[in-house]
Every structure is written in C-alpha cells, then in structure tokens.
Amino acid sequence: MRILGIDLGSREVKIAIMENNKLVYSKKVSTMAFYRDYCNFDGKIVVDLNKLNIKNIDKFISTGYGRNNTDLRKFRVINELKAHVYGAFYQTDLEDFTLLDVGGQDVKVVKVEKGIITDLELNDKCAASCGRYLENMANVLEIDLDEMFNYYGDPIELNSTCAVFSESELIGKIAEGIVIERLCSGVNYSLYKRLRPLLTKFKNKKIVLSGGVARNRAIKRYLQDDYDEVILLNKPQLNGAIGCCYYGSKI
Helix, strand or coil, X not given: CEEEEEEECCCEEEEEEEECCEEEEEEEEXXXXXXXXXXXXXXXXXXXXXXXXXXCCCEEXXXXXXXXXXXXXXXXXXXXXXXXXXXXXXXXXXXXXXXXXXXXXXXXXXXXXXXXXXXXXXXXXXXXXXHHXXXXXXXXXXXXXXXXXXXXXXXXXXXXXXXXXXXXXXXXXXXXXXXXXXXXXXXXXXXHHHHHHHHHCCCCCEEEEECHHHHCHHHHHHHCCCCCEEEECCCHHHHHHXXXXXXXXXX
16 A cells, blocks of 8 residues: 655645555655645645656645645645654654654644653744744854754853844854854754753653754753653654654554
8 A cells, every 4th residue: 555645844845655554755845846846726725746746646644734725635634743643653663752843833742652642732833942943043153054953062041032032142142252163052052941841841751853853963962861762763854744654554
C-alpha cells in the first residue's frame, strides 16, 4: 500500500510517501512555491498531483497550517498534533515521551504516555517562541541560521518578551561590541527561556525534538540539563508528513 502524506506548513510544505510501512519518498518546498507551481484554483486551492508527479497512491492524508484553506479532495485531514505524534512513533518506536515541535509560527508541546496523548500546550499567539523569531534574529546578526545554532556558551541576556523589541535589544548589544558568539548564544538561550515554562508542565524523562528548530544544537544542549535523554528525529522537518503516512497505515 502506498500512502501520501502532506504537511501544509506556514513556511514550507512537506511531502512524504510511505510504501509497505517504509518511507520511499520525501520532499520539501516553500509554501509560496507549492501553491504557485503545484496547485490550481477552483473556488479553493486544489493540489495537482500530476504537477507533483505523484501517482499510484492508495491513501491520502494531510495536516498543517493550510489544511483548512486548501481543497485536497482525495485527502483525509488530521490535526497537527496527531500527525506529529504519529511521526514520532514511527521515527523513534517510543510510547512515553514529551514532544516539542517548534514550527515557523507556533509551538506544540505534547505529553505522550503508553502511546496516548495525555496533555498538550500550544502557543500560536507570540512569534518570540517560534522559528520565525530565530530567522529574524539571524538576519539582524547577518549570520547563517545553522551557524547561529552552534553557539550556546556564555549567552548575553536578552530580556524582552516581544520578538520586535528583542530585535532592538539585540541591535543595542551589537552596538556595545559584544562578540558574535555571545550574541548567538543569547538568541538561542532566549528561545529556550520562553520554551521552558511550557515544558516544565509536562515533565518526562525523554523529550523528542521535531520541526525546524530541532536543528538547533544549542537548544538541545540546554535541554540536556532538564531531561535524561534528548532525542533528535532523523527527519525532524518532515515529521508531520511522515506522521500522516504512518497514521494512514493504521486506519
């Protein structure tokens, strides 16, 4: 059986195909390019599988930010929490963990016990704890995002709780002559400080990192002080699409 999963994220669309419970294809494309190059408009945005060159699919599952304004027609829609938890099941074989997914515009923290979601916390109101915040701060520092992710030692204090004001605060630190390594560490640590109150509500021995911020080595380092094990998924940014496929294999 071939199952197609699509995660319509705010910044990127992730696509996965699973055949006989094995991931055989995956693709990421910017959301704008996806709608422009792989969709048609018929009262609603319609995904064109021919343009994606995807054929011979038995089940279609979708999730993500854009699932409600896109007519996927053949697709069964599931919520993002379910998709990401099933993706973590597939990629880790764990049944007890806390899942942290930091996306471009939201944060999801999910407690999973014996394979069941028992509690959750969402933050989709404030950009200061999301991936977009890190992108903006990297732009201010004029440094590659993945390079910024490497720094965690001796962070400067960034105390603003607002993403916009944080940029001004960071510019002030640059003007003071603070070295780039400490500036990067400060940005990473400021995100960790905003995530920690959400995470402490759902204490667990193991935390699984999903989404683009799972690439952030500094966040992983900070979390190691709070958890017995910090688990990075092999394909963190594709986790939602993978979860769609895996969920489809169970129904």
